[in-house]
Amino acid sequence: MSRGHLPVAGPAEVRRAAVELVRADGRAFAAVLVLNALAAVAGLAGPWLLGRIVDEVRGGGGVAAVDRLAPVILLCAVGQLLLARWARYVGHRFGERTLARVRERFVDRVLALPSSVVERAGTGDLTARGTADVTAVGTTLRDAGPALLVNGVQALFVTAAVFLVDPLLGALGVLALTPIWLVLRWYLRRARDGYLAEGAATSDVAEVVAATASGARTVEAFRLGERRIRASRDALETSRRTRFHTLFLRTVFFPVVEVSYHLPVAGVLLIGGLLHQRGAVSLGAVVAAALYLLQLSGPLDEVLMRIEQLQSSGASFARVEGLARAPRAAAGGDGPDPAGDRIDVTAAHYAYDGGGEVLRGVDLTVTPGERLAVVGPSGAGKTTLSRLLAGVDAPTAGTVTVGGVPVVGLDPERLRRQVVLVTQEHHVFLGSVRDNLRIAEPAAEDGELWAALAAVGADAWVRELPDGLDTELGEGGCATDGSQAQQLALARVVLADPHTLILDEATALLDPTTARHTERALAAVLEGRTVIAVAHRLHTAHDADRVAVMENGRLTELGTHEELVAAGGAYAALWRSWHGDGTAAR
Structure with a gap:
């Protein structure tokens, strides 16, 4: 897998x-082939019968032969x-069923x-494959495939x-198609x-646009507009x-x-005329062969057009099928079950592709039921540590x-x-509020859904x-x-009921009062669970059992507030700096 793109x-x-x-769908495919073959045989009768008419008229058969x-x-x-038409109908149905399997x-x-694989590749590449590439494959299966078979x-x-x-005459016609064969190979x-x-390149464009749009506030705040335009x-x-x-x-x-389409017909008429003068072939044979070769230009043109389309859709299919070569999450049932809920970080290092280390030798133990706050200046490695704790990324050295x-x-x-792991980036899926919540627990009853919403302070606006x-949400x-989307995400966490919850600025889009209420409500609901909060608001650290301080990728302080x-x-x-004095919060 090349850096920046999926395989x-x-x-x-x-x-x-x-x-x-x-x-x-072998039976449908076989039916398409049989119907196409029968249609092709029916189409062959016209030129042959016309040649017979020519020969019989020249032989004195008169109008009776025509009638x-x-x-x-x-x-x-x-x-x-x-x-x-029947073959095309069956072919289209085959194409739609096959496209459904591809999707x-x-x-x-x-x-x-x-x-981690998705994030390293970028959402643009995955989006392009799931939209433009799958659509191209679908068009081929629905239209180009049946047309290619027919023709x-x-x-x-x-x-x-x-x-x-x-x-x-047949050999002459095929020989005249040599230029098509040569340019097709080229x-x-x-x-x-x-x-x-x-x-x-299309994926790169989609990635740049998506990254710029999703980070519009950052681009504006740091005046990165010119750089993003470049x-x-x-x-x-x-x-x-x-x-x-x-x-080109x-x-x-x-x-x-x-x-090149005109060469076989012209060659057969010229050479066939000479052979007819010498009595080697009948005039009807020359006419039939010329008509057949003229008739060949239609399906041959369609075949070559579809071959060109197949190159484009074939590349799209290669990109769609390339996901089979991407790393996959561990299969269910593989490996031992965790013996408890204690989290241990031992000599953990992490470096992003092409960049320096952002974590350097971090050692940390989080005991079950502990509330740990991770604080530090921007760029200290807090988010990276949370991703390692949540299994999103693997350490480049050490263990988690x-x-x-x-x-x-x-x-x-x-x-x-x-x-x-719950971050400040949340998505509201198309569907009802109930659908959005049941993503975490499909069997949840309405009473459980309302309880989860109440736990994060979202029940009032949902009612x-x-x-x-x-109520249907989304487009x-x-x-x-943003705050309502965050509350829905947090309600999903309540329904999922994990042993360990990692909050990475999960309440950043809520106002301070609502954020603190939500965090305390979550703490009450998740009593006995492990909560690791990456925090910029230090009241979170004040309420925690322990505080971990990150600086320049290292864990420099660890203890109670x-x-x-x-x-x-x-x-x-x-x-x-945050509280205004050196005293503990009251």
């Missing part, structure tokens, strides 16, 4: 995935139309990704028909890499270059193909364990029962909603502000 599946993996999808064979041509044309598999794989079978049958009319050698590069322009320029490259491939490929088991090795279900718990429903204030160190300075 991309190789050609063999894409072919294997495509075969698995076909096998999953006898013309209705058959019409009947075959109608049969071809009906069979082709379901994509969602399953996304949900199995560790949070591919027709092209194969038409080519075989030319050889049946006259092998020499195109296919370059197209996959080109479209993969285009997809990666980053956006660089990403767009790279995207433009990759798109121009694939456009198409501008070479299609003109050569369009010109719960009950003697590495936190990062726990499967999602076990981890959720042990440790839950004022038009339909209470049934098209009732809008929620009173002990650290009395020690006169970094925490005492923070307390005096």
